[in-house]
Amino acid sequence: MSTGFLHALFHPLVSLELFSRPNGDATSSVDVSYILTAFMAIGIYLVFKRYQNARNRPVLFEWPAPSAADPGFSSVTITNPSLESHLSNPNLAPSMPFAGRKYITCYDPSTSLFLATLPADSAFEIGEKIGLAGRAQLSWRSSTFTERKRFVRSLMRWLVDNREVCARVTCRDTGKTLVDAALGEILTTCSKMEWILAHGEQVLRPEKRHSNLTLSYKTSKVYHEPLGVVAAIVSWNYPLHNAISPLLAALFSGNAIVIKCSENVVWSTTWFIGAVKECLRACGHDPNLVQLVACYPEEAEAVTTSAFIKHITFIGSETVGRKVAQAATVHLTPVNLELGGKDPAVLLPGVNINQYASMWMRGVFQNAGQNCIGIERFIVHSSQHDELVRTLTERTKRLRFGSVMSPSAEGYIAPVDCGAMISRDRFSELERLINNAVEEGASLETGGSRWKHVYLEEGAYFSGTVLGNVENGMEIAQTELFAPVALVLKYDTIQEAIDIANGTRFGLGASVFGPDQNLCLKVARRLDCGMVAVNDFAIFYVCCLSQDLPFGGTKASGYGRFGGPEGLRSLTAPKAIVVDKWPWLMQTSIPAILDYPVRSLNQSWDFISGLIGVLYADRWSEKFSSLKRLIRASW
Template identity: 60%
Template sequence: MSYSGADYDYDYDDEGGIIDPVKLLTICFGLGVWLVWRRYYSILNRAIYFKIPPPIQIKDTWTATKLPQPSLEAHLNIDGLLPNFPLPDRKYITAYDPATAYHLDTILADSEEQIQRKVMHAYEAQKKWAATPFDDRRRVMRSLKKWLVDNQETCAKVACRDTGKTMLDAALGEIITTCSKLDWLINHGESALSPESRRNNLIMFYKSSWVQYEPLGVVAAITSWNYPLHNAWSPIIAALFAGNSVVLKCSEHVIWSTTWFVQAIKECLKACGHDEELVQLVCCYPEDAEALTKNALVRHITFIGSERVGRLVAQAATEYLTPVTLELGGKDPAIILPSTDLDKWISLLMRGVYQNAGQNCIGIERILVHESQYDELFKMFTERADKLRPGHSLKSPGDGVAPAADVGAMVSGERFPGLQHALAAAVEQGAVQTVGGEPWRHPYLEQGTYFKPTVLGDVNPESDVAQHELFAPIALIMKYDTIDQAVEIANGTRYGLGASVFGPVRDDCIKVAKRLQCGMVAVNDFGVFYLNQDLPFGGTKYSGYGRFGGPEGLRALTNVKAIVVDRWGWAIQTSIPAVLDYPIRSVTQSWDFISGMVGFLYADAWRTRIDALMKMIKASGR
């Protein structure tokens, strides 16, 4: 059906609506352009394929050499394991699997000159990278995420081989968390770093103001050994997305796995057409790291590790006033409010204590339970912990057998005497130990560094074991009488990293969470604040300062620059009234003008403002 008139010639649709042919063609053309652009954008930003061969040490066919006395001492030479490094004046790092004592590699440590050279390479490479658009940086992140998902089993095995953790712990702490961070950078990183408009006040009404987040240049990361994949990739990908180059100094305990993980990022950069020198890996002992921490080219340092070493890093960074983000120790409490369904949460509590053999910065180190439920929870933990099987997830080379394992090895046995001493001292002070408390000898992996999962009850909140970070598979269970007492105990250590609150009423849990002195709290959960990468991660008190993760962490890797310009430069700009111009004609007159301006702009009462305006006018007209 159609309608014709002097000015109109339209077609009706089936429901009586009028269809404008020009409008219809415009819509179709716009849709076509949009589809073409989406296709082009998809091709432009697709993940780039790259590959890196898996290390032989994770294969069943690998011929392993077992170290008689695993050690990380410099210059270690066991049965001729250093044939390729005949340099007596240099240090070496021996890598081994703590779950089996298998020798993985012996690596020549970097000298001070080599470290400085690596920083310079990163400095030169960053100049071009700083100008890359976010689409290019997103493509790198997308390519890394695809590679990680496709190679997750290989990555987990590499992490297990170097730390002795289980495959499940690697999946939870290495793969999922890293994918989460990559995903956040891809979807929200640009928004966090885009110029941000800021408000103006009355005196600046004719100005436009915003903040820009610009790359710093070379940033450094010094990371711990407990999560070699995530602790390496997390600061690297954040630094790259912010437009920086990065120099990573990992713990000497995990230099073998970290070398492979960093090489994957380098291969990705090359595949995407960028300079692999953007990422540098430093291999050295802590005492040689000052070549990195006292370097004028390094403009930010992220440190993850112990309080003792963190202090040294912060002190060294003052040489060039280098900003530092410190993520140090924790003694995270889990407060269980009265009438909580313990059966509902016991599995989460177990995971919070024993995941990664307790070597988790946000692991649950203290469980505070109301005295009415203490006996029940203590029995639950004892029964469950006694059934946990220490062991290794990887098949032993030659026999192809992977024994069942719930809890992996600890990275080193050097701390075992200290742990045993602390536990014995706690028992002397009245604590009750039902399970564990000593190293555990694996029937097939005799030289593995396993510590039996331990349960310690009736712990004195003031005892050493309750005040210092254990970083071990040890459950400390304490009873409290009132909520105020529970909060006081939870806040009663030098640390303030994370915490958990469990209870039947959410609002009650939130009230307690707000009273805790820490950087992060999970309600009816454990550690999930790190899975949400939009949240900042970090602590307070002796747990460090600064944040990584979320917009706050990403922006910490940038120079935050404020820019102010004229909004209508053709009409109004800043000018100096004659009464204020140099040379000043009258101090009294200029003061009356300024004080009148202050009163007019900021006084609360309008009568005062009018009087102040008159004072300004009078002073300017003298």
């Protein structure tokens, strides 16, 4: 860029003054041309930016809310949803029943209101969906990052604009509260989108790798290429986020995805995936890129054993995760397992219990305790055990359980702290574990059993529970509860606290609290788990870190990571490509001494041995003798 152009661009008044001179000379005409050039450059820039903004502008689309998202929704109450009696009940029967076909009954666990009866996919239908995704991916893999960002931005716009409807849909299908839906579903998903928009392209673009002296004339890069069709088998506790999060990573990395949701949340997941498909269609892409599989466990092997699935992300229990990993060996499909946890909160001596009590309550009782990284064990110094138990008990007794989707008498949403659990199936096992712990010496401070709501008698509620004086050897201290239950274990030395924290087969997340942050950090480094928060809870996942950290665990909590650069790249095939920097000047050639057929084995060995010594020997005397050996062998 010339100095004259800069002069005209940043000092237009000077140029105008010259332009206005009477009897203008050559200098004034030159300045006029600079002004015109500057304005032309600015105009081109503004047109280009407008074009870029148009390409990046989110596409608006409509996706109607289901009627059940209205708190005033009314329906049949299901007294026993686990039975298949709905097929003979005209109020619950599918609209178009087919002989021999399986169906899934969807209902609100906080009220037992019937939502829908939906067909379950057969193995054949699952295979067809995988094929549709594969055909759609052939064109999507060559899409630009601009196109992918526009899709993400459009979906994010829809989610933000419709956040209350989305929250109500998850509440209706899982029984959680609106606050829990906002925190665990909306905020985290928007954060994932924000991270992908800001950093996804940088993570996936080709990256240059280092070279060495012998290959200094080469340039090497790693390309991250799409795998094809990937699968996500996800749990029910966060139906929006657990489905959309792997979907975003899969599509942004150029893949198509098949999502197998839990049969517990087919109703809400069907609606969410429908919105995603509509977004793809509005953005001009094939909606078959995303396929939803709704089936019972016995048909799920059609996903895990398919030769066309190139990667599986599993979020769920340890028991099912083992089956998925075994099935994936049929075609050596890579698997990322995010399984259960028994996450400890290690409270170091002198911790301020009042300061962190609110955080601990949410760590235990958010989503009715149905969180893989929820706090299940408090490990506290014996001198503070009673104070902690008293604080937790007092606050737990004040918790209000109920449904935010059931209007109060005044027509407003009833005040609710905790919602329902996903079903009543595990209540008997929870009660058994609690009763056994009490018989072995634990103190039941509050709760401990299923709870019957005054006017929502069919709701799946388990009372908020606090158990003190729990020993690490008790069955309840070794079993993932996934329920609104807090266990308090005490220790006398920090080493003992670490041993207790590490003393389970799980290793997902953890947290350490204490007045000395350096000591907290030292303890955190010694915990056997994938993630630790210091003086905080689950901060390694929630939105304030923009999803930039890898998420996953160790031991029986699984392996692999999703989230962050590690998760995005795990859905790609790294391909290394090496080219010549100056092909016209230097390319690889085979020295005559090494050319096949080798004319002298001794001479070729001396050549290679001398070369190794020159390049890698750490003593100058050996380097010098190797150089002489190399020169002699070269003649």
